[in-house]
Amino acid sequence: MGKALLLGLAALACAGLGAALQCLKCDFTAFDAPCDLSPVTCPAGQLCATVRGHAAGHKTIVRKNCLDEVKCSTQDTATWAGVTYATSYTCCQGDFCN
Numbered sequence: 001m002g003k004a005l006l007l008g009l010a011a012l013a014c015a016g017l018g019a020a021l022q023c024l025k026c027d028f029t030a031f032d033a034p035c036d037l038s039p040v041t042c043p044a045g046q047l048c049a050t051v052r053g054h055a056a057g058h059k060t061i062v063r064k065n066c067l068d069e070v071k072c073s074t075q076d077t078a079t080w081a082g083v084t085y086a087t088s089y090t091c092c093q094g095d096f097c098n
Contacts, residue, residue: 029062054086064098
């Protein structure tokens, strides 16, 4: 019986390793404006991320969501409210870390 219990605990531990990552989601918003955060489950290959956008003469914008790992620590552009922003992607690996 001891072996069966040990095998069962090992199986539960392994199942926990494959658990999906939980992140916060928030559509683009101006940096100082409140954001309606909601939980989201990331698909495999994605991490929690915060996207920040900067454009001359405009407030910083922020977005939170899951993001493909390959985009982490990169820069790009995004258009929001008719303005094109230089964006940077910051990722993290813990549940709700963004």
